[in-house]
Amino acid sequence: MARYTGPLRKKMKALGMVAQERTKGRGPQQRAPRRRQSQYGLQLQEKQKARLIYGVLERQFSNYYKEAARRSGVTGDNLIQLLESRLDNVVYRLGFAGTRPQARQIVCHGHIRIDGKKVNIPSYQVKPGQKITWKDKSKESGLFQVVSANTGMGKGAQVPSWLRVSPDDAAGEMATTPNAMEGEPGIDTRQIVEYYSRR
Numbered sequence: 169m170a171r172y173t174g175p176l177r178k179k180m181k182a183l184g185m186v187a188q189e190r191t192k193g194r195g196p197q198q199r200a201p202r203r204r205q206s207q208y209g210l211q212l213q214e215k216q217k218a219r220l221i222y223g224v225l226e227r228q229f230s231n232y233y234k235e236a237a238r239r240s241g242v243t244g245d246n247l248i249q250l251l252e253s254r255l256d257n258v259v260y261r262l263g264f265a266g267t268r269p270q271a272r273q274i275v276c277h278g279h280i281r282i283d284g285k286k287v288n289i290p291s292y293q294v295k296p297g298q299k300i301t302w303k304d305k306s307k308e309s310g311l312f313q314v315v316s317a318n319t320g321m322g323k324g325a326q327v328p329s330w331l332r333v334s335p336d337d338a339a340g341e342m343a344t345t346p347n348a349m350e351g352e353p354g355i356d357t358r359q360i361v362e363y364y365s366r367r
Contacts, residue, residue, distance in 0.1 A: 211363035214356050221352050222251045223268050228291065233364050244357025245348035252328075252346035255280065256290035258300060262333045262340040263325030266318050274315070279306040294342050302338040312338075 205213070219229050236246035251257065256272040259280060265271035272290045274280060280287060281301045282294065294300065306312055319325065322333035322340065328350040333340040348357075 208363075208366075211359045211366075214359035215363050218251070218352075218355050218357075218360060221268075221355070222254065222257060223272060223290075224251070230364075233360070237364075242348075243361050247357060247360065248348040248351035248355070249346045250293070252348075252351055253293045253295075253342075254290060255282070255287060255292040255294055255300075258294045258331070258340075258342065261328055261331055262300065263319045263322035263327060263335070264300075264302070264338065264340070265315060270315070274311070277311075279303050279309075279311070296342050296344050298342055300340045300342070307338060 215229070218224075219226070224232070232250045233243075233247055236250055237243045239246045252261070256268055256275050259265050259274060260268045260271040264280075265274055275290045275292075276288055278286055278288045279302055281303055282292070283299055284301075286303070302312060315321070316338070320335060321338045322335040325333075327333050327340075328347065330342065330344045330346050330350070331340055332343050
């Protein structure tokens with residue numbers, strides 16, 4: 169199944185979500201359902217919502233869940249930690265991009281370095297201690313100027329506690345494992361776990 173590239177607002181509305189401005193530091197919020205849904209419908213909706221927010225394909229998301237279930241600890245928390253550790257999400261969380269799709273584009277175009285090495289895979293799992301920087305040459309690009317003007321490269325952004333950012337250097341670091349409590353609000357991981365448990 170291909171990644172959804174249609175109108176995001178239309179898709180979000182169908183999943184009971186309302187778009188929020190990035191500058192407010194908040195993710196999509198839940199809209200009151202128009203009709204009563206079955207338990208399975210609610211579980212499916214939560215899974216689809218998480219997929220849309222993080223921009224993950226169906227098979228990728230299923231693999232993330234399997235890995236989360238394999239690890240020790242709470243499966244739902246493990247799932248959020250895996251999703252938050254994606255390089256495109258880390259770039260977004262650091263304030264190096266205004267949206268996750270933009271962060272994915274920045275990564276795919278080779279503008280980002282991990283510990284000085286080029287990484288252009290959005291799904292790359294960033295580990296604690298690794299440093300994320302813009303390529304020096306990319307800092308001279310029009311894209312960097314546009315993003316910097318819009319996001320301030322982390323200045324004023326609500327950067328989660330598990331990340332450190334240096335806006336003046338356009339650099340950041342994953343300090344610790346992502347805190348699941350600081351993941352996107354409005355995602356009920358219990359429903360997602362129940363969805364996969366019944367399959």
